[in-house]
Amino acid sequence: MTDKVLRAATVGNFDGCHLGHQQIFQILRNEAKAHGLVPTVISFEPHTRHVLGIPGHPALLTTTEEKGAFVRSLGLDFLALPFSREVAEQPYQTFIQNEILDKLNVKFLVLGHDHRFGAAGKGSFDAILQTFPELPAIQVSAKYKDGEVLSSSRIRDALEKGAVERATTFLGRPYRFHGIVVAGKRIGRTIGFPTANVQTGVYKLIPKYGAYAAVVRLQDGSAHRAVVNIGLQPSIGDLPLAVEAHILDFNADIYGQTIDVDLLTFIRAEQKFASIDDLKRQIGMDADFARNY
Numbered sequence: 001m002t003d004k005v006l007r008a009a010t011v012g013n014f015d016g017c018h019l020g021h022q023q024i025f026q027i028l029r030n031e032a033k034a035h036g037l038v039p040t041v042i043s044f045e046p047h048t049r050h051v052l053g054i055p056g057h058p059a060l061l062t063t064t065e066e067k068g069a070f071v072r073s074l075g076l077d078f079l080a081l082p083f084s085r086e087v088a089e090q091p092y093q094t095f096i097q098n099e100i101l102d103k104l105n106v107k108f109l110v111l112g113h114d115h116r117f118g119a120a121g122k123g124s125f126d127a128i129l130q131t132f133p134e135l136p137a138i139q140v141s142a143k144y145k146d147g148e149v150l151s152s153s154r155i156r157d158a159l160e161k162g163a164v165e166r167a168t169t170f171l172g173r174p175y176r177f178h179g180i181v182v183a184g185k186r187i188g189r190t191i192g193f194p195t196a197n198v199q200t201g202v203y204k205l206i207p208k209y210g211a212y213a214a215v216v217r218l219q220d221g222s223a224h225r226a227v228v229n230i231g232l233q234p235s236i237g238d239l240p241l242a243v244e245a246h247i248l249d250f251n252a253d254i255y256g257q258t259i260d261v262d263l264l265t266f267i268r269a270e271q272k273f274a275s276i277d278d279l280k281r282q283i284g285m286d287a288d289f290a291r292n293y
């Protein structure tokens, strides 16, 4: 299917949509405006690393849905192209000609410092300039933070250590879970702390287990302070991983709602308590911390 919209585009995985990615999006928006084109972020689904089995960290900072929501909130179009081994094995010339130029009418390309197209990553920026001399293309240099290139893997490392604020400074916004509220064991309400359990994407990166101060945004757009637990709840039993939010000063049934949970700060590591009373007391202190944070 060919769409008639004329686009300026960037292409990549953009996991996290961090400040380095946002710099590309900003330049893309300016160039699109200057040339009367629709600014478009073209990504892949699933993530290229998962399809190609590239070793390294399998977890992602953003699901495709989260990326799409963020990119669109900036006023850019978002497209997730189906990615497969067949797509990966196409020479970059074929992929760019067929998918980017012919199908999507891209008239201007904005590329990140390390983006490579096509089989064996042969489609470097210089190769593209040579192969498609009629296609205006610019390359955006890497963004640095603390003397190092800002990257998705640095953000993953920070989150795995519970260094949420560091992740926030790299992302330009808090680390977020976006998902539907599902039923848990219905124990929370019996100990005075009902918790909305958020379903996470399969590959979603799980930060260090423990309690966090957070902000929860409900489907009606309202924002609430919350205290969040991420972990296996060892005091209750050996349970599957849960990301659960107790919303402060709130009492309503929100099962089935799609909510956002934004992590603000790590409070403490998850522990195995000797009794439910000890667990309750600690959650009370965590809630007080989150209230005053």
Ligand SMILES: Cc1cc2nc3c(=O)[nH]c(=O)nc-3n(C[C@H](O)[C@H](O)[C@H](O)COP(=O)(O)O)c2cc1C
Residues within 6 Å of the ligand: 183, 184, 185, 186, 187, 188, 189, 193, 194, 195, 196, 197, 210, 211, 212, 227, 228, 229, 232, 233, 234, 235, 236, 244, 245, 246, 269, 270, 271, 272, 273, 279, 283, 286, 287
């Ligand atoms: C702020 C907060 C901190 C928590 N910390 C721990 C903990 O350290 N260890 C633990 O075993 N469970 C912890 N929990 C999880 C509770 O055990 C869990 O919320 C309870 O089992 C209710 O689960 P349910 O929502 O599935 O009913 C915490 C929960 C909250 C809200």
Ligand SMILES: Nc1ncnc2c1ncn2[C@@H]1O[C@H](COP(=O)(O)OP(=O)(O)O)[C@@H](O)[C@H]1O
Residues within 6 Å of the ligand: 181, 182, 183, 184, 185, 186, 187, 188, 189, 190, 193, 194, 195, 196, 197, 245, 246, 247, 248, 249, 250, 251, 252, 253, 254, 255
């Ligand atoms: N303050 C609150 N914070 C989070 N969820 C609440 C709150 N008050 C009521 N709820 C509701 O209670 C549910 C959680 O109760 P809980 O007993 O922990 O059950 P579950 O084990 O199913 O999570 C939430 O999904 C939500 O619908």
